[in-house]
Amino acid sequence: MRTLTRDEARRIIVRAQLLDADRPGDVVEVAEQLGYIKIDPTATIAPCEHTVAWSRIGWSYEPGQLQKAVEIDRLLFEFDGTFRPMSILPLMRPSMRRHPRHERSRQWLEANTRFRADVLARLAGEGPLLASQIPDTAQVARDTESGWYGSNQVPQMLEMLARRGEIAVLRREGRHRVWDLAERVWPTDLPEYDDAEAERLLHERRLQSAGIAKQKSPWTPVGEAGEPISVEGSRAKWRVDPEALAALDDDSADGRVAFLNPYDSLLFDRPRLEEVFEFTYVLEQFKPKAQRVYGYFAHPILIGDRFVGMLDAEVDKARENLRVTAVHEFLPFEPEEHEMVRAEIAELGEWLGMPVVGSA
Structure with a gap:
């Protein structure tokens, strides 16, 4: 060696x-x-x-x-x-599908099944949208003690769905992200890999x-x-x-x-x-x-x-x-x-x- x-x-x-x-x-x-x-x-x-x-x-x-x-x-x-x-996106997709890994995050996502569906439906029907254009219909609020998020649950849901590969950033307006369904932002012919x-x-x-x-x-x-x-x-x-x-x-x-x-x-x-x-x-x-x-x-x-x-x-x-x-x-x-x-x-x-x- x-x-x-x-x-x-x-x-x-x-x-x-x-x-x-x-x-x-x-x-x-x-x-x-x-x-x-x-x-x-x-x-x-x-x-x-x-x-x-x-x-x-x-x-x-x-x-x-x-x-x-x-x-x-x-x-x-x-x-x-x-x-x-x-070129690196196909390599990330398997881990995206396993997100979130932390139990508290999984519980929050499961408790907000309707909220998640609301966000995806709104993007599907009206997108692309800014976070400010999406209403907060969360059933359960997430802990905000970290200081990164306020009481509005929309930014947290958007981040969660993005890490799962369900939505993606289409563009930016200034420093603000414009979101859409991932299938309309990313190429659809990417190769598939196992974990x-x-x-x-x-x-x-x-x-x-x-x-x-x-x-x-x-x-x-x-x-x-x-x-x-x-x-x-x-x-x-x-x-x-x-x-x-x-x-x-x-x-x-x-x-x-x-x-x-x-x-x-x-x-x-x-x-x-x-x-x-x-x-x-x-x-x-x-x-x-x-x-x-x-x-x-x-x-x-x-x-x-x-x-x-x-x-x-x-x-x-x-x-x-x-x-x-x-x-x-x-x-x-x-x-x-x-x-x-x-x-x-x-x-x-x-x-x-x-x-x-x-x-x-």
Whole structure:
């Protein structure tokens, strides 16, 4: 069994996440490789789904490309707070049919059989509809202590039916989702897989997007996909994507600078981030201001295969500029690194169509 150095492991991960110099061509290619693009409205610079795409594609990415891929071309679909490639939907259908798995959720759904039928009938007869256009006819209210939902049961029923694959998001009006029956949104000629085959293929897709992952990671479950590998300094059992391993010695693509949205998929597996990149990432969005070190929604800075600092920047909508509050350096930058980061900030400003002000 081969042992990877940390440098090699990082290079595999960065390439798998499309953050090397060999940039992808469009947002569909990004979604196909990453497996999903997170949706989040926090937009100190731009919403997550757009900064994820820009950090991979670069200046040629325009937000309208994502909307077209989802709402017109139907190459991507929205599910559970993410945009995903349509090619992965058949692999998700078996688990959708088993939803919900938690007993309390099953009891709530069973107690609201008539409510569920009302929602489906209204969409069938009148859809597509916003949640606000669907009346709440629930027989039993669900616990709202989590704070995610109010007393209106419609959003919860819509989420439940979406996870079951009965309804789907057709499009968005601003940040609001427009719902319809899944059979009218998704292709009807998708292949069918049994539970075991779907799970195996999902594990392979996850490993493809991760490059390497711990075999028993709850963050990136990959099962027996790929090949066993060990990583320098780690006692854990790892799996590696065979194609990524075969391409390891290809040095044709150099590293580059990338600013990562705090909800970027590369940052999701925190244990791997610490063990391989030696980077402990803490999102300060929910910390009191006095306890923040780098900023409310600072973006980690990746140069090549190492995290070197944090970008604290924000779009000032009133003044129509990109204000850079600080570039925090974990270790003092070399002159070349300073220049690379400044150039990337300038590229970000050009992509946003705004001048850059502040210190960089």
